[in-house]
Amino acid sequence: MARRSFERMALLLGTAGVAIVGVAVLRRRLTRPRAITQCLTIRAPRQTVNEFFRDGDRLSLALLGAGLQLQDTGLDARDDVITWDGGGVYLREAPGGRGTEVRLTLHTARKYPVKDAIRRAKAMLEAGEIPNGSYTR
Amino acid sequence: MKAVTWHGVKDVRVETVPDPQIVNPHDAIVRVTSTAICGSDLHIYNGYIPLMKPGDILGHEFMGIIEETGPEVRDLKPGDRVVVPFTISCGGCEPCSRELWSLCDNSNPNASVLERLYGYSGGGLYGYSHLYGGYAGGQAEYVRVPFADHGPIRVPESLRDEQVLFLSDIYPTGYQAAENCDIRDGDVIAVWGCGPVGQFAIRSAFMLGASRVIAIDRIPERLRMAQDAGAETVHHDDADVLEAIYEFTGGRGPDACIDAVGMEAHATTPDALADKAKQTLRLEFDRAHVLREAAQAIGKGGRLSIPGVYAGFIDKVPFGALFAKGVTIRMGQTHVPKYLGKLLNTISDGAIDPSFVITHTGTLDDAPRLYEMFTKKEEGFIKSFVRPRALQTTDETAGIERAVRIEAVS
Numbered sequence: 001m002a003r004r005s006f007e008r009m010a011l012l013l014g015t016a017g018v019a020i021v022g023v024a025v026l027r028r029r030l031t032r033p034r035a036i037t038q039c040l041t042i043r044a045p046r047q048t049v050n051e052f053f054r055d056g057d058r059l060s061l062a063l064l065g066a067g068l069q070l071q072d073t074g075l076d077a078r079d080d081v082i083t084w085d086g087g088g089v090y091l092r093e094a095p096g097g098r099g100t101e102v103r104l105t106l107h108t109a110r111k112y113p114v115k116d117a118i119r120r121a122k123a124m125l126e127a128g129e130i131p132n133g134s135y136t137r
Numbered sequence: 138m139k140a141v142t143w144h145g146v147k148d149v150r151v152e153t154v155p156d157p158q159i160v161n162p163h164d165a166i167v168r169v170t171s172t173a174i175c176g177s178d179l180h181i182y183n184g185y186i187p188l189m190k191p192g193d194i195l196g197h198e199f200m201g202i203i204e205e206t207g208p209e210v211r212d213l214k215p216g217d218r219v220v221v222p223f224t225i226s227c228g229g230c231e232p233c234s235r236e237l238w239s240l241c242d243n244s245n246p247n248a249s250v251l252e253r254l255y256g257y258s259g260g261g262l263y264g265y266s267h268l269y270g271g272y273a274g275g276q277a278e279y280v281r282v283p284f285a286d287h288g289p290i291r292v293p294e295s296l297r298d299e300q301v302l303f304l305s306d307i308y309p310t311g312y313q314a315a316e317n318c319d320i321r322d323g324d325v326i327a328v329w330g331c332g333p334v335g336q337f338a339i340r341s342a343f344m345l346g347a348s349r350v351i352a353i354d355r356i357p358e359r360l361r362m363a364q365d366a367g368a369e370t371v372h373h374d375d376a377d378v379l380e381a382i383y384e385f386t387g388g389r390g391p392d393a394c395i396d397a398v399g400m401e402a403h404a405t406t407p408d409a410l411a412d413k414a415k416q417t418l419r420l421e422f423d424r425a426h427v428l429r430e431a432a433q434a435i436g437k438g439g440r441l442s443i444p445g446v447y448a449g450f451i452d453k454v455p456f457g458a459l460f461a462k463g464v465t466i467r468m469g470q471t472h473v474p475k476y477l478g479k480l481l482n483t484i485s486d487g488a489i490d491p492s493f494v495i496t497h498t499g500t501l502d503d504a505p506r507l508y509e510m511f512t513k514k515e516e517g518f519i520k521s522f523v524r525p526r527a528l529q530t531t532d533e534t535a536g537i538e539r540a541v542r543i544e545a546v547s
Contacts, residue, residue, distance in 0.1 A: 043231045098231055116249055123243040127227035127284065128163065128209060131246040131261065133271035135157040135194075135281040 033107045038115040042122045043099040046080070046091050052125055053082045053089045062121040139526060140194045140277035141504040146184035147512075149195060149505050157273060157281035162209035165285035167221060171298040172199040172275045172523045174504070175223075175306055176332050177399075177446050179512050181266065185400060185422075185448060188250070188267040197223035197263040198305040199275025200298060203285075212286045219289040221282055222473030223306045225261040225272065228287030232260075239470035244284060245270045254449075259470055275305075276504060278525045290477040293485065299492035299522055300484055303337075307520075308491050309476040311337025311397070312344075314444035317467035318393035320345040325386050327351040327434060328368070329427045330397035331359035333494050333520045334444055338395050339366045340489060351385050353378055355403065358517040362494070374405060382434045390436030399445025402426040408453060415452065422449025432458045443468035494520040501525050 042049055053059055082089045087106040094101050104118050123130050140154045157166055175198050180186050200220040203213050213219065226233050230242035241260030245251065248258035251268050261283070264274015273281060282289060292301045311334050318326055326342045328335050331354035339350050343366065352363035355373040363370055371381045382391060400423035402409060408426055415421035427445070432455045435441055441464050459466065483489050496519040499507055503523070510518045 041231070043229065043234065113249065119248060122230075123227070126229035127243040128229070129161045131227075131244050131270065131283065132160050133246050133261065133267070134160055135273040136155050137158050137160055 035105050035107050036112065036114045037103055037105040038118060039101060039103045040115065040118045040122055041094045041099050041101050042118075042125050044125045046093055046100045049091055049100045049102060049125065050079060050082065052121060053091075058124065059121075062124065063117045138278040139501050140273070141196060141501060142191075143181060143189050143193045143195055144191045147182060147509075149182060149508050151502050151504060152192075154192070154194065154277075157279050159205060159207045160281060161283060162207040163284050163286065164207040165203050165210055165213055165282045165289070166205040167199070167201040167219065167280045167282050167289075168204045169199050169201040169275055169278055169280060169525050170218075171201070171302045172196050172277075172501075172525070173302060173305075174198075174276070174507055174511055174521045174523070176334065176511075177265075178508070180400060180446060180448070182508050182512060183401065185416075186266045186268070188247075190267065190271075193264070193266070193271070194273040194277050195264045196274035196276030197265060198302065198307070199263075199280060200292070200302050200305060201280070204279065206285060210285045213289060213291075217291050218294065220292055220301050220304045220477070221263075221275070221280070222288045222290075222304075222309075222477070223263055223265075224288070224470060224473050225263065225270065225283055226287050226474060227260075227284050233287065236472055236475045238288070238472040238474045240472075247271060262470075276501065276523065278501070288474050290474075290481065292481065296484060297492070299495060300490055301481070302522065303333075303491040303494065304473075304477055304480055304484075306471065306473065307333045307494070308337050308480055309473045310334050310444050310471040311339075312341040312476055312480060313471045314338040314395045314397060314442045315341035315345050315347075317442035317444075318342065318345075318347075318395065318440045319465075320347050320393065322346050323348045324392040325349045325351065325389075326393050326395065327353065327382055327391035327431070328363075328395045328397055329353045329431060330399075330445065331356070331363045331370075332397065335359075335395070335397035336362055336366065336494050336519070337491070338397050338444065339363055339368050342395075343367060344483070344488070349385070351382060351391065353382075356514055358496075359519060362519065365493075378430055379434055386436065390434055391439060392436060393440040393442060394431040394435045396427045396431055396441070396443045396445045398427040399443075400424060400447050412452070421452050423447045423451045425451040425454055428454050432456075432464070435459075435462060435464055437462050439464050441466045444471070492522075495522045496520055498522045498524070 080091045090103040092101045102118055106114050120130050138156045142150050142152045203215050203217040224239040225244040226238040226241040227243040232240040239260055244261035245258050251258035261270030261272055263272050315338050324347050326347045328338050331352050342350050350368040352368035353371045353373055354360050360370040402424045404426045412424035507521045
């Protein structure tokens with residue numbers, strides 16, 4: 001009888017231990033910063049796209065609208081790479097004169113809508129405004 | 138303003154809602170002079186298009202007068218009389234530059250939702266759910282028109298609304314369906330569905346050089362209207378459709394087939410009944426009876442053109458038959474602006490008067506009843522032509538507050 005209750009207790013403790021360790025590991029994995037990269041092609045020359053992403057105000061508008069925040073406006077920019085604290089944009093000419101391929105990478109602990117940020121930049125550059133489905137302001 | 142709003146399956150209402158405003162710099166506000174109910178509005182009415190919200194304003198076929206323009210609108214000005222395409226296009230992206238206007242990269246603010254479903258998103262559409270941007274539709278007194286410089290076309294005062302309204306959708310849609318058939322002289326074209334798009338597809342097929350058109354439907358009035366255009370007709374439920382088509386084509390099968398029916402095919406065959414059951418249980422998005430029949434009927438090296446709307450997954454389409462016969466399939470939403478100039482000329486020249494398709498007229502107040510009549514195909518209903526109440530000037534000047542009754546056009 002005593003042996004059976006000891007075994008039951010050990011099983012309970014073991015299960016609880018595994019659960020606690022599992023949750024801790026999962027939490028660590030979910031909150032660990034990781035790189036999220038998304039890509040879209042923007043119908044504009046590389047120089048124009050480069051200037052857009054080097055403009056802190058316009059970049060912030062694109063990122064903020066997608067629920068992101070520019071952490072550091074101290075940009076380190078080259079012709080094809082623009083990086084800032086926590087992220088970067090990589091530019092490459094698209095084949096067939098179709099504009100510029102834009103890869104946006106953000107190091108983030110949460111699943112942010114990175115593609116929406118590029119999409120907003122694309123709309124600003126190609127259409128001159130960000131689309132809005134509302135019919136009143 | 139007054140508008141037709143969606144509240145649930147088979148529940149549309151006429152309500153007073155806020156007037157639209159200029160939201161973005163490339164917007165215009167159009168005072169609607171005429172609008173219509175489209176067959177694809179019925180997919181919403183019957184509950185097959187997801188992401189509708191109660192109160193959403195319906196309608197994507199409309200025309201009217203520009204009331205106001207945003208600061209960045211260059212080509213249009215207040216007072217211009219325009220027809221507005223049902224697709225919204227920014228004019229600056231790669232698809233727009235290639236005249237693939239309905240595939241605009243930038244006009245759908247909810248593109249990420251559609252991307253999860255389809256891989257990529259098409260452009261925004263008026264009054265066609267939040268999947269396509271949540272834009273308010275044109276069954277209203279006023280509409281906000283985004284990217285106003287790209288799409289809307291000015292129309293001459295010499296043409297009546299009834300003649301040009303259908304440039305917004307069904308005439309270009311029927312025309313693109315025929316163009317996608319890559320018609321050569323002497324070709325025989327089979328058209329499933331003699332609703333409004335099918336009617337324009339039949340006439341467009343003849344315009345593009347088809348020698349014979351076979352029209353298939355189950356509603357006598359629609360078949361009669363197809364005969365008026367010169368088509369030979371097959372009553373879907375009274376004949377063996379495949380046998381009839383083989384007979385009409387000397388055993389070769391049609392050179393091209395047009396599916397102008399789409400996701401809500403009606404038939405009494407076992408596959409159609411199974412589709413209906415699966416769609417009701419949400420095990421299947423679309424009822425693909427017409428696709429199956431067309432795949433079987435089409436001749437070797439044929440072209441299959443699909444203007445009928447499909448939304449998702451379909452079962453038991455004989456893909457092997459299409460493969461074995463080397464069939465080319467072309468489909469998609471219509472790139473309306475691509476066709477506007479050309480088709481407006483066909484109306485101005487008198488080559489076609491699109492008002493032939495109108496069977497019922499009414500006002501916005503009549504919309505709930507018109508939706509019901511359209512979905513039940515009552516009283517020979519094929520196409521409605523709807524005036525907003527605000528334009529009933531005869532009644533207003535007489536001081537009579539009454540809705541104009543739904544009138545059948547003889």
